[in-house]
Amino acid sequence: MTxxxxxxxxxxxxxxxxxxxxxxxxxKVAFALVGPEGELPRLVHWGRPLAHPEEVVGLxxxxxxxxxxxxxxxxxxxxxxxTQAESWTGASRLVVRRDGIELFCAFHVTAISIDEQRxxxxxxxxxxxxxxxxxxxxELDASGLLRQxxxxxxxxxxxxxxxxxELGFLVPAQVGELLTTTGHHLHERSPQRQxxxxxxxxxxxxxxxxxxxxxxxxxxxxxxxxFEHGEVYATHLGWSGNSLLSAERLPYTQTVIGxxxxxxxxxxxxxxxxxxxxxxxxxxxEHVYTTPWLYGAYGDGLNEVATxxxxxxxxxxxxxxxxxxxxVLNTWEAVxxxxxxxxxxxxxxxxxxEGVERFVVDDGWFGSRRDDHRGLGDWQISQEVWPDGPESLxxxxxHVHGLGMEFGLWFEPEMINGDSDLARKHPDWVLRPxxxxxxxxxxxxxxxxxxxxxxxxxxxxxxDSLVTRLGIDYIKWDHNKMVTEAVSPRxxxxxxxxxxxxxxxxxxxxxxxxxxxxIESCASGGGRVDLGILELxxxxxxxxxxxxxxxxxxxxxxxxxxxxxxxxxxxGDSPAHSTGRATSQEMRMATAFFxxxxxxxxLLREPDEAIKKLGTWVAEFKRHRADFAxxxxxxxxxxxxxxxxxxxxxxxxxRAVYRFTQVTSSQTYPAAPVRLPGLDPEATYRVRPxxxxxxxxxxxxxxxxxxxxxxxxKGVELSGGTLSAYGIRPPAINVAQAVLFEAARV
Numbered sequence: 001m002t003x004x005x006x007x008x009x010x011x012x013x014x015x016x017x018x019x020x021x022x023x024x025x026x027x028k029v030a031f032a033l034v035g036p037e038g039e040l041p042r043l044v045h046w047g048r049p050l051a052h053p054e055e056v057v058g059l060x061x062x063x064x065x066x067x068x069x070x071x072x073x074x075x076x077x078x079x080x081x082x083t084q085a086e087s088w089t090g091a092s093r094l095v096v097r098r099d100g101i102e103l104f105c106a107f108h109v110t111a112i113s114i115d116e117q118r119x120x121x122x123x124x125x126x127x128x129x130x131x132x133x134x135x136x137x138x139e140l141d142a143s144g145l146l147r148q149x150x151x152x153x154x155x156x157x158x159x160x161x162x163x164x165x166e167l168g169f170l171v172p173a174q175v176g177e178l179l180t181t182t183g184h185h186l187h188e189r190s191p192q193r194q195x196x197x198x199x200x201x202x203x204x205x206x207x208x209x210x211x212x213x214x215x216x217x218x219x220x221x222x223x224x225x226x227f228e229h230g231e232v233y234a235t236h237l238g239w240s241g242n243s244l245l246s247a248e249r250l251p252y253t254q255t256v257i258g259x260x261x262x263x264x265x266x267x268x269x270x271x272x273x274x275x276x277x278x279x280x281x282x283x284x285x286e287h288v289y290t291t292p293w294l295y296g297a298y299g300d301g302l303n304e305v306a307t308x309x310x311x312x313x314x315x316x317x318x319x320x321x322x323x324x325x326x327x328v329l330n331t332w333e334a335v336x337x338x339x340x341x342x343x344x345x346x347x348x349x350x351x352x353x354e355g356v357e358r359f360v361v362d363d364g365w366f367g368s369r370r371d372d373h374r375g376l377g378d379w380q381i382s383q384e385v386w387p388d389g390p391e392s393l394x395x396x397x398x399h400v401h402g403l404g405m406e407f408g409l410w411f412e413p414e415m416i417n418g419d420s421d422l423a424r425k426h427p428d429w430v431l432r433p434x435x436x437x438x439x440x441x442x443x444x445x446x447x448x449x450x451x452x453x454x455x456x457x458x459x460x461x462x463x464d465s466l467v468t469r470l471g472i473d474y475i476k477w478d479h480n481k482m483v484t485e486a487v488s489p490r491x492x493x494x495x496x497x498x499x500x501x502x503x504x505x506x507x508x509x510x511x512x513x514x515x516x517x518x519i520e521s522c523a524s525g526g527g528r529v530d531l532g533i534l535e536l537x538x539x540x541x542x543x544x545x546x547x548x549x550x551x552x553x554x555x556x557x558x559x560x561x562x563x564x565x566x567x568x569x570x571x572g573d574s575p576a577h578s579t580g581r582a583t584s585q586e587m588r589m590a591t592a593f594f595x596x597x598x599x600x601x602x603l604l605r606e607p608d609e610a611i612k613k614l615g616t617w618v619a620e621f622k623r624h625r626a627d628f629a630x631x632x633x634x635x636x637x638x639x640x641x642x643x644x645x646x647x648x649x650x651x652x653x654x655r656a657v658y659r660f661t662q663v664t665s666s667q668t669y670p671a672a673p674v675r676l677p678g679l680d681p682e683a684t685y686r687v688r689p690x691x692x693x694x695x696x697x698x699x700x701x702x703x704x705x706x707x708x709x710x711x712x713x714k715g716v717e718l719s720g721g722t723l724s725a726y727g728i729r730p731p732a733i734n735v736a737q738a739v740l741f742e743a744a745r746v
Contacts, residue, residue, distance in 0.1 A: 151288050573715055
């Protein structure tokens with residue numbers, strides 16, 4: 001059972017020390033803080049539980065660095081929020097200004113307390129001379145995640161500008177390699193590695209959302225760490241606006257990994273204090289700024305790190321464990337803007353027949369929206385496309401519900417086209433740097449100022465009334481423009497921070513008003529994926545690219561944070577609309593199998609044989625989707641960069657589904673054996689191909705010229721330990737192909 005304790009002791013130099021130790025034996029994670037009386041504490045341990053927690057106090061003497069030549073009298077040893085007052089000479093992590101002048105704070109701790117219900121430690125501190133109070137909180141979640149946040153309160157007689165608070169985790173000296181992700185539209189979350197050198201690595205997002213190039217996580221680990229093995233520490237910021245992640249190592253100290261919200265000058269100004277109250281706990285107080293949560297995940301390999309994030313998110317969405325995720329058909333790549341009642345009704349009929357359970361009408365149903373140049377902001381059903389009567393959007397929603405499917409609708413509430421009734425009526429509702437100049441547009445769009453109460457109320461009313469009118473079960477919520485030069489005409493201040501809070505409020509209020517309503521977060525595909533939005537959204541659209549070859553790694557590295565039941569993965573057309581690459585139907589279906597399965601395909605144009613095959617795969621997915629909402633995601637390491645082995649192991653480790661993908665040509669011919677991680681090493685499993693992949697005579701799937709002995713109904717029986725150590729020989733398949741096989745405990 002998780003516990004947290006406060007300990008006291010004395011250093012070898014006679015300093016009175018306070019320590020906090022928390023551990024969760026179930027997730028095998030612990031952390032420890034220690035510091036002298038009055039000083040901000042240090043994170044002296046983060047990793048496996050200690051055999052002798054009472055020794056934590058001794059870590060202060062054991063780890064404190066000596067003074068060295070050419071340095072200050074105290075060598076750098078970063079506290080929970082290092083400042084120059086404690087000899088920190090790295091990048092500024094706290095930047096506050098009064099009357100335009102930067103303050104250099106020296107915090108004195110006034111209280112350290114523990115919250116045994118939340119397994120949290122709270123540190124209260126202040127710099128009375130400068131008029132700044134600090135409240136810092138760290139929690140050990142039941143998932144094994146650590147998370148921390150800080151609040152700053154203005155105690156002074158004049159406004160206090162908060163320009164930066166960057167939090168961090170001190171990681172052990174043995175880490176020597178960094179992993180981050182990068183990317184662009186249609187190619188999100190591509191991994192990149194580099195040595196951990198002396199200096200600072202910083203990954204910024206300055207587009208009002210996490211965006212494609214921002215790193216989903218920043219991982220620091222021992223050299224060569226992978227998915228299965230290698231001590232690794234990962235950090236992630238739960239915030240949907242401008243942000244940074246960083247790793248900083250100075251010659252005098254160990255590495256700090258962390259991050260924070262990026263604030264524009266003047267964005268946060270705390271009101272002057274009238275009573276000097278030192279409590280910095282109130283998040284909505286005009287005197288207080290509170291950071292987003294910074295998360296930390298420790299593990300032996302990235303699979304363990306990912307499991308911690310998945311458990312945390314699942315604790316926020318417990319309904320998915322008992323409610324099967326419905327198979328989705330989204331109409332975007334099927335019809336684009338060509339909305340007609342008869343076409344969409346026929347598409348719904350065919351989808352329902354093949355087991356689809358949620359039908360989502362994408363962009364083009366409202367206002368003057370016949371293409372992407374106009375109409376955003378006018379959230380009224382287009383009478384041109386959907387006249388009243390038997391061919392109305394109301395009738396389509398009723399038809400979809402009559403087929404036993406949920407009905408979903410696309411919105412982009414944060415954006416507005418200049419060519420729209422709303423923009424013509426309220427030009428002052430558009431974020432802009434000056435009254436006479438708009439930001440550079442993107443996709444013919446600008447950003448609606450949802451920090452303006454009138455604009456917010458209008459959007460809320462439009463969506464709320466349509467959800468009620470049409471019985472909408474699901475919203476695909478898009479965000480297609482990078483948010484730049486985001487100044488509110490109402491306040492004259494940069495507005496990214498308050499815009500993000502307004503989006504969170506919209507999500508919460510719509511779901512409170514309509515119990516059971518689900519919302520998908522989409523931002524030109526995977527441009528907004530973070531724990532801030534994932535605590536509220538029910539699904540993310542992983543990428544606008546459904547090409548399965550591109551998706552092999554997009555989905556793999558998205559799964560470092562996002563559990564599979566919340567990852568939108570669709571079977572698309574061939575050639576893929578985004579890349580022009582032709583792939584087999586089996587490859588497309590196998591790739592979409594390992595998440596929240598859906599379809600982005602005009603089934604009305606496909607032959608009956610292809611539709612029948614799709615229905616077979618949909619039925620197979622339904623047999624396994626309960627495990628996908630509760631089980632453990634695993635990825636295998638390997639020396640062959642041309643192949644991928646991904647898996648999903650049930651929570652009780654009684655069964656598993658694995659996917660082998662031959663992404664490109666390999667120097668190994670046929671493919672080398674692949675290890676199967678995640679199984680119980682003491683149990684025996686029967687491994688056999690899944691029925692949907694059993695037929696190797698399907699054109700383009702099998703290219704071997706003799707039998708693969710275990711590739712049949714009987715399969716082969718081996719222990720989990722053997723399968724993890726030696727693996728199993730996958731079938732010889734062509735490039736850009738994938739097969740599924742399963743392991744069942746005997």
